[in-house]
Amino acid sequence: MSLLTQTEEALKQQIKDAVLQAGLANEDKMPEVELEKPKDKNHGDFATNIAMQLARVAKKAPRQIAEEMVSHFNHAEASVEKVEIAGPGFINFFMKEDFLGSIVPNILKDGAAYGRSQAGNNERVQVEFVSVNPTGDLHLGHARGAAFGDVLCNILDAAGYQVEREYYINDAGNQIDNLALSVEARYLQALGQEATLPEDGYHGEDIAEIGKQLSQEYGDEWAQKDKEERLAFFKEYGLNYELGKIKKDLQTFGVHFDSWFSERSLYKDNKIVETLEKIAAYTYEKDGATWFRSTEFGDDKDRVLIKQDGSYTYLTPDIAYHKNKLDRGFNQIINVWGADHHGYIPRMRAAIQALGYPVEKFAVKIIQMVNLFENGEKVRMSKRTGKAVALRELMEEVGVDAVRYYFVMRSNDSQLDFDMDLARSQSNDNPVFYVQYAHARICTMLKQAESKGFSVDSKADVSLLTTEKESDLLKKLAAFPQVIADAAIKQTPHKVTQYVFDLASLLHSFYNAEKVLDMDHKERTKARIALMQAVKITLANALRVIGVSAPEKM
RNA sequence: GUCCCAGUAGCUCAGCUGGAUAGAGCAACAGCCUUCUAAGCUGUGGGUCGCAGGUUCGAAUCCUGCCUGGGACGCCA
Numbered sequence: 001m002s003l004l005t006q007t008e009e010a011l012k013q014q015i016k017d018a019v020l021q022a023g024l025a026n027e028d029k030m031p032e033v034e035l036e037k038p039k040d041k042n043h044g045d046f047a048t049n050i051a052m053q054l055a056r057v058a059k060k061a062p063r064q065i066a067e068e069m070v071s072h073f074n075h076a077e078a079s080v081e082k083v084e085i086a087g088p089g090f091i092n093f094f095m096k097e098d099f100l101g102s103i104v105p106n107i108l109k110d111g112a113a114y115g116r117s118q119a120g121n122n123e124r125v126q127v128e129f130v131s132v133n134p135t136g137d138l139h140l141g142h143a144r145g146a147a148f149g150d151v152l153c154n155i156l157d158a159a160g161y162q163v164e165r166e167y168y169i170n171d172a173g174n175q176i177d178n179l180a181l182s183v184e185a186r187y188l189q190a191l192g193q194e195a196t197l198p199e200d201g202y203h204g205e206d207i208a209e210i211g212k213q214l215s216q217e218y219g220d221e222w223a224q225k226d227k228e229e230r231l232a233f234f235k236e237y238g239l240n241y242e243l244g245k246i247k248k249d250l251q252t253f254g255v256h257f258d259s260w261f262s263e264r265s266l267y268k269d270n271k272i273v274e275t276l277e278k279i280a281a282y283t284y285e286k287d288g289a290t291w292f293r294s295t296e297f298g299d300d301k302d303r304v305l306i307k308q309d310g311s312y313t314y315l316t317p318d319i320a321y322h323k324n325k326l327d328r329g330f331n332q333i334i335n336v337w338g339a340d341h342h343g344y345i346p347r348m349r350a351a352i353q354a355l356g357y358p359v360e361k362f363a364v365k366i367i368q369m370v371n372l373f374e375n376g377e378k379v380r381m382s383k384r385t386g387k388a389v390a391l392r393e394l395m396e397e398v399g400v401d402a403v404r405y406y407f408v409m410r411s412n413d414s415q416l417d418f419d420m421d422l423a424r425s426q427s428n429d430n431p432v433f434y435v436q437y438a439h440a441r442i443c444t445m446l447k448q449a450e451s452k453g454f455s456v457d458s459k460a461d462v463s464l465l466t467t468e469k470e471s472d473l474l475k476k477l478a479a480f481p482q483v484i485a486d487a488a489i490k491q492t493p494h495k496v497t498q499y500v501f502d503l504a505s506l507l508h509s510f511y512n513a514e515k516v517l518d519m520d521h522k523e524r525t526k527a528r529i530a531l532m533q534a535v536k537i538t539l540a541n542a543l544r545v546i547g548v549s550a551p552e553k554m
Numbered sequence: 555g556u557c558c559c560a561g562u563a564g565c566u567c568a569g570c571u572g573g574a575u576a577g578a579g580c581a582a583c584a585g586c587c588u589u590c591u592a593a594g595c596u597g598u599g600g601g602u603c604g605c606a607g608g609u610u611c612g613a614a615u616c617c618u619g620c621c622u623g624g625g626a627c628g629c630c631a
Binding site for chain 1: 556557558559560566567568573574575576577578579580586589590591592593594595596611612623624625626627628629630631
């Protein structure tokens with residue numbers, strides 16, 4: 001348990017005891033004590049609205065309740081310096097000076113582990129994200145999903161969940177047959193033969209490249225062979241080529257997966273038939289097709305599982321896939337989907353229920369669209385390729401750090417304007433640099449300290465850290481594990497970018513107000529060096545969670 | 555037509571399991587470098603929280619309706 005939560009728990013307990021002793025409520029009428037951290041410092045370190053909550057139970061005015069509660073409150077047990085009643089009945093607690101005294105040594109001791117907690121109780125969570133069809137490059141929208149999913153996993157991991165990252169490869173079905181046909185056409189063209197791309201084929205440069213490669217590698221060998229055999233080979237070839245590119249881009253982007261799940265394996269292992277049998281009670285035949293009665297579970301229409309031509313719709317193997325995921329025993333499976341898939345949620349929820357699983361285990365995070373701006377104008381297509389802007393281009397243009405930071409800095413359900421010029425700019429407008437600069441600044445200070453004979457000392461007298469800027473920093477540092485845990489529970493990665501920005505801001509403010517290296521006050525200098533080290537560790541840990549580098553100098 | 559997301563300062567967005575005077579960055583304006591990196595800091599101005607009702611001691615936050623913007627509504631994936 002982190003220092004701050006210990007303090008809070010102790011305080012809550014004392015508040016509860018005081019309420020009971022004052023006879024304002026008995027055990028079963030006792031509401032949950034809620035503590036908040038007031039934004040305004042004049043309102044103390046913590047505040048509670050318990051008096052207002054009790055107004056109805058105790059049948060008294062909130063302020064009067066507050067006074068009776070306070071008169072029974074044990075200041076010493078809760079490390080409270082002063083209590084004030086304010087406004088309509090808020091009770092504000094001002095903690096003793098040293099209540100944050102152990103935070104710096106704690107952080108120095110924990111190092112890279114500072115911020116980690118057991119909030120997740122080791123629950124197993126699986127996050128499936130990206131899962132782009134291996135028929136082309138990752139573009140803008142996929143990139144946001146990739147960054148979001150990866151950071152969410154980092155957060156869950158730090159908060160004490162067991163996380164598994166999975167990519168679902170759509171290597172069966174229509175789109176992959178189409179890929180094979182497209183490759184075939186490009187191959188034949190590369191050999192100088194007449195061939196046209198299928199109507200709904202893939203027109204990208206990369207497919208032409210595959211065709212060229214094949215023609216160079218095999219000459220007309222494959223043109224001679226049986227079409228079926230040829231397509232089977234081209235399918236594999238194209239799949240490996242495209243998947244290889246995706247994997248490489250993801251690696252560059254700093255995203256890795258624990259498992260790559262093949263849709264094809266569902267066919268091979270007979271999982272789809274098994275799944276269909278399992279939900280047979282909710283299926284029926286109509287118009288020569290097999291339907292899933294998803295309306296029974298709140299979907300707005302029933303869905304086809306087996307088409308007239310006997311093939312499956314996209315949904316069918318996907319249900320089998322979700323069954324497979326749930327059978328693996330996760331406490332929760334989280335899917336990260338693009339906004340264009342939101343309509344898909346009700347039918348999948350229906351399927352989960354038809355399979356007999358608790359629907360709460362199934363969560364979907366919808367990632368809203370990204371709009372790219374350059375020179376103040378919306379960029380619809382890449383200038384280089386004429387197609388949707390690829391992640392690769394974006395990384396080359398503005399760097400991995402900026403792309404990742406920008407993609408997680410906003411709530412996933414807000415659309416995102418990505419300003420290329422801003423992300424590229426190495427200026428004070430750019431939040432990525434602002435945060436990294438704070439880290440680099442500390443590194444410089446610590447280096448200077450070393451050259452003056454100081455070293456980081458975890459036994460430095462941190463009670464000398466008494467200025468307002470210092471206590472602001474201490475409080476912010478202490479909050480970090482809770483911020484991570486909160487972001488994990490709410491599945492809101494942007495809370496971490498927000499936190500790291502705030503911490504950087506406090507550091508810059510402190511830096512400008514106080515001098516760390518002061519030969520006239522050696523003890524205070526030591527304390528500040530320890531504080532700087534603690535801030536450095538926390539900034540680095542937070543940046544690591546986001547997947548952004550923490551440079552030593554800039 | 556149905557469903558999802560959004561609507562908060564000039565711009566981009568936090569805040570949304572109800573709480574005190576609604577926050578941040580950018581932009582604007584005024585200051586701070588012989589002093590540990592000015593990629594920084596300090597200050598000022600700027601808001602009918604889309605609109606209208608409702609619930610509540612209390613609503614940006616919850617409920618209902620409406621308006622605006624984006625997206626989705628295939629025997630595509």
